[in-house]
Amino acid sequence: MKRHATACVLASALFLSLVPASSYAADKLNDAQIAHIAYTAGDIDIKAAEIALTHAKSAAVKSFAEDMVRDHKAVNDKALALVKKLNVTPEDNATSKGLAEGAETKRAELEKLSGAAFDRAYVTNEVAFHKTVDDALETTLIPSAQNPELKSLLETGLKIFKGHEQHAEHLEKSLN
Numbered sequence: 001m002k003r004h005a006t007a008c009v010l011a012s013a014l015f016l017s018l019v020p021a022s023s024y025a026a027d028k029l030n031d032a033q034i035a036h037i038a039y040t041a042g043d044i045d046i047k048a049a050e051i052a053l054t055h056a057k058s059a060a061v062k063s064f065a066e067d068m069v070r071d072h073k074a075v076n077d078k079a080l081a082l083v084k085k086l087n088v089t090p091e092d093n094a095t096s097k098g099l100a101e102g103a104e105t106k107r108a109e110l111e112k113l114s115g116a117a118f119d120r121a122y123v124t125n126e127v128a129f130h131k132t133v134d135d136a137l138e139t140t141l142i143p144s145a146q147n148p149e150l151k152s153l154l155e156t157g158l159k160i161f162k163g164h165e166q167h168a169e170h171l172e173k174s175l176n
Contacts, residue, residue, distance in 0.1 A: 029093070029140075031147050032083075036090035037099070038141060038154060039079050041133045042072040044103040045126075051107060052122050057115040061123060064171055068126070068164065075157045082149055116175075123172045130165035134158060 029037075045068050052065035083090055106125060113121055137158045145151040 029095075029144050030091065031145055031150050032088050032091035033093040033096070034141050034145050034154070035079060035083055035088065035150060036092055036096045038137070038157065039076055039090060040096040040099050041136075042076040042079070042157075044099060045129065046072045046076070047103070047107060048110065048122065048125065048129075051110050052118070055110070055114050055118045056122065058119045058175070060171060060174065061119045064123070064126070064167060067167070071160055071164065075153070075160065078153055082153055086147065086149070120172075120175050123168055123175055126168040127165065127172050130161055130168055134161050134165055137161070 049065040049068035049072070053062060053069070056062045056065060110118065110122060110125070137154055142151055142154045142158065145154055
């Protein structure tokens with residue numbers, strides 16, 4: 001149990017530290033960078049959910065993972081359509097790079113787990129990840145977005161992702 005608690009704390013700390021507020025200061029991000037950060041975050045969650053579909057034991061965790069794949073793919077597809085429509089090329093930046101690097105480490109950790117241990121680690125990670133992404137959307141990315149269509153897409157995503165956060169929190173309680 002002590003090992004599980006330590007793993008949960010480390011997983012939470014990892015994702016809570018991935019997106020420091022200073023790395024996406026409002027005066028430093030343009031819409032192309034914001035779009036790339038949002039797309040990267042969605043892609044990270046899709047990949048984590050795909051691991052869950054093969055490693056999870058709990059039917060509830062697998063169902064949650066299916067929701068993550070469906071919802072994040074839908075939002076990312078809309079984001080890609082929007083950047084194409086606006087003729088904007090998403091721009092890699094320190095935040096999107098940090099997210100991707102941290103996610104690789106987390107995916108490697110999750111790949112080594114299975115069954116109930118995987119379920120707990122995955123769901124704990126999802127809670128922390130959604131809290132971080134939701135906070136970034138609400139406090140920095142949405143207020144910094146200049147294009148009204150991008151801002152609207154981010155606001156829609158935030159509503160969906162807050163629901164994911166609540167679902168993950170409920171699931172986490174049921175697994176403990």
